[in-house]
Amino acid sequence: MVxxxxxxxMIFFPMLFIMSxxxxxxxxxxxxxxxxxYVAAQQAMGDFMSKxxxxxxxxxxxxxxxxxxxxxxxxxxxxxxxxxxxxxxQMPVTQLLNERLLMTIVxxxxxxxxxxxxxxxxxxxxxxxxYSIIDYFFTFLSYLGVGTPNFLLxxxxxxxxxxxxxxxxxxxxxHEYIDAxxxxxxxxxxxxxxxxxMVILGTDGTARLTRIVRANVLDELTKPYVETxxxxxxxxxxxxxxYPVRLGLNPFVSTAGLELAQAFSGSxxxxxxxxxxxxxxxxxxxxxxxxxxxxGSLILITTVMVQIGVLISDxxxxxxxxxxxxxx
Amino acid sequence: xxxxxxxxxxxxxxxxxxxxxxxxxxLVWLRFLRHRLAIVGAVFIIIFFLIAAFCEFLAPHxxxxxxxKRAFMPIQRIHFFDGLKPTLPYVYEKVGSRDPVTxxxxxxxxxxxxxxxxxxxKGGEKQEYKFLGFIPSNRHLVGVEKLDEEKPMPLYLLGxxxxxxxxxxxxxxxTRISMLIGLVGVALSLxxxxxxxxxxxxxxxxxxxxxxxxxxxxRAIPTIPLxxxxxxxxxxxxxxIRLFFAMTIIISLLGWPRLARxxxxxxxxxxxxxxxxxxxxxxxxxxxxxxxxxxxxxxSHIIAATTLSIPGFIIAETSLSFLGLGLRPPTLxxxxxxxxxxxxxxxxxxxxxxxxxxxxxxxxxxxxxxxDGLRDAADPYSxx
Numbered sequence: 001m002v003x004x005x006x007x008x009x010m011i012f013f014p015m016l017f018i019m020s021x022x023x024x025x026x027x028x029x030x031x032x033x034x035x036x037x038y039v040a041a042q043q044a045m046g047d048f049m050s051k052x053x054x055x056x057x058x059x060x061x062x063x064x065x066x067x068x069x070x071x072x073x074x075x076x077x078x079x080x081x082x083x084x085x086x087x088x089x090q091m092p093v094t095q096l097l098n099e100r101l102l103m104t105i106v107x108x109x110x111x112x113x114x115x116x117x118x119x120x121x122x123x124x125x126x127x128x129x130x131y132s133i134i135d136y137f138f139t140f141l142s143y144l145g146v147g148t149p150n151f152l153l154x155x156x157x158x159x160x161x162x163x164x165x166x167x168x169x170x171x172x173x174x175h176e177y178i179d180a181x182x183x184x185x186x187x188x189x190x191x192x193x194x195x196x197x198m199v200i201l202g203t204d205g206t207a208r209l210t211r212i213v214r215a216n217v218l219d220e221l222t223k224p225y226v227e228t229x230x231x232x233x234x235x236x237x238x239x240x241x242x243y244p245v246r247l248g249l250n251p252f253v254s255t256a257g258l259e260l261a262q263a264f265s266g267s268x269x270x271x272x273x274x275x276x277x278x279x280x281x282x283x284x285x286x287x288x289x290x291x292x293x294x295x296g297s298l299i300l301i302t303t304v305m306v307q308i309g310v311l312i313s314d315x316x317x318x319x320x321x322x323x324x325x326x327x328x
Numbered sequence: 329x330x331x332x333x334x335x336x337x338x339x340x341x342x343x344x345x346x347x348x349x350x351x352x353x354x355l356v357w358l359r360f361l362r363h364r365l366a367i368v369g370a371v372f373i374i375i376f377f378l379i380a381a382f383c384e385f386l387a388p389h390x391x392x393x394x395x396x397k398r399a400f401m402p403i404q405r406i407h408f409f410d411g412l413k414p415t416l417p418y419v420y421e422k423v424g425s426r427d428p429v430t431x432x433x434x435x436x437x438x439x440x441x442x443x444x445x446x447x448x449x450k451g452g453e454k455q456e457y458k459f460l461g462f463i464p465s466n467r468h469l470v471g472v473e474k475l476d477e478e479k480p481m482p483l484y485l486l487g488x489x490x491x492x493x494x495x496x497x498x499x500x501x502x503t504r505i506s507m508l509i510g511l512v513g514v515a516l517s518l519x520x521x522x523x524x525x526x527x528x529x530x531x532x533x534x535x536x537x538x539x540x541x542x543x544x545x546x547r548a549i550p551t552i553p554l555x556x557x558x559x560x561x562x563x564x565x566x567x568x569i570r571l572f573f574a575m576t577i578i579i580s581l582l583g584w585p586r587l588a589r590x591x592x593x594x595x596x597x598x599x600x601x602x603x604x605x606x607x608x609x610x611x612x613x614x615x616x617x618x619x620x621x622x623x624x625x626x627x628s629h630i631i632a633a634t635t636l637s638i639p640g641f642i643i644a645e646t647s648l649s650f651l652g653l654g655l656r657p658p659t660l661x662x663x664x665x666x667x668x669x670x671x672x673x674x675x676x677x678x679x680x681x682x683x684x685x686x687x688x689x690x691x692x693x694x695x696x697x698x699x700d701g702l703r704d705a706a707d708p709y710s711x712x
Contacts, residue, residue, distance in 0.1 A: 026557050147692040149643045151650055152685040159675050265552035267645055287560035298551045306550050
């Protein structure tokens, strides 16, 4: 087990390094450096910056030095949770980020629990009752779920809720709680709102996982050991849950990490459409206003978060399944 | 339709014998025909490509023609009955007025003005086009007579957007770009996937290790933030055509790992097959082994995997353009059209703006159906 974790970490850190390089390349991509844009933005707002101030800032970000120094300064800041100042909001990026980061993690967590608790039973039922009406119904639903882009589903659902019930389901909190400090009442309020984005985000993953579980259980169901157990007089449901399902879930659990990355990706766009207080809208605004310094930092943080999630799920998996430990 | 034609003769012994001697492609085709949903999907995909090819002919309007007085006009119903009497299809003129309370435009049918729908009508000057790319024409499938030369033709089958542009025509033109994005994107991905997956699976060794690491890397990063970032890095002053290719490259850059894995898996499985070993022992060159012996035996699998990956490209482009980071007007794609429906308030007032989304769903579903059918048919020798 220790060996497995060590090996996994050996992949993890180079991955982080490559990602940080990519994110840095992104910051450097637009013509001109970060500060030129900043000064231009300041001037546009009628706030002229003296040459000295500009030089001081240039020094601070290391813009007059080589790329590698700039990279080091930037990454040093990221490690110390100092992401500079957002041009648009005129406040430290981390201040904008803290709450949103938490909400993102909460939302993804809810989504994954929702996805699993729905996909596993549906997949099993579809497999056991293959070619029944239930199976066809869920097959149809899962095709539809995979075929509908997340953001479109969000728009359609929001429109239906608005036109039928007159409710606006954007955001995660009611008005009175948006800026309120955390309390039990605020938590309850969040639960009242979070299910809509949760269902929307989870649809795609549920649909895909249902198919996987169904196929895996179907494969197992035709194996001789099932026949043996049945002839021994084991109750059908007990038999199915005890053997084929356990085996059928195996490949499914191994995609958990990738599922996390997917859910995260999806949440960015859905969050923008539903104006949720997560990282998504922040990242999009940074990208649209070409605030690359903030965008690069956000992308690095989000990819690292996903990597940590994948790492944890891999380690959990390995502790559950000896075959995975052996493979690595 | 091809589905209804029974490909096998009635005499069963000769049918069986024919199956024994049938080529692999014939077997694949026969099995594909058994998958009914796949046939439906394939027919729809063909229809979509026909729309893409003939969008100028199908669109009654110039998709960019604005007419502010008809902004947010709802879907115009086509009437087939005059009272109870069936008649040639016609539409009513819609007259807009401002709601005194909400100040929004409200359109109502003006029952006194009727327009009969005409076929193969001549369009305006701006609507001249080259049929199939070389036959100059100005005929359009449907239209109505113009009573007022100043105004655009009053036929709006799927309503109008905020500038009074005809949504039906816009969807027709958007189909062209969206279908094209799927094809070009998959072509690029397939090239990368075949090349890298092939090297990885056939060569093995250190090349395999490196390529597999890269593939894993691409699979483990969340795609959308990277897409967004790359798309945002495209300079805003780029021309439409350059932007189009930049978009396809960005999308395919993150789509190839899946195909590469598929190709690699096939090569690995094939490498130890007897006929490959035999060819190698015989002294056949590597080039011939790969292209003459190995590739044909899994081409059907690659085609299936390729078809199944096309929807991903279409959804990616739609998402990016929807957020305003992908293609930009005047280029039209489903995503560009949906950009208009970004705000809930807009959608609440003009729900027909969501219709391009319906087209996306149908295209994606049909590609998936077709791909599933192809995948099931790809190995005609298995007995399932």
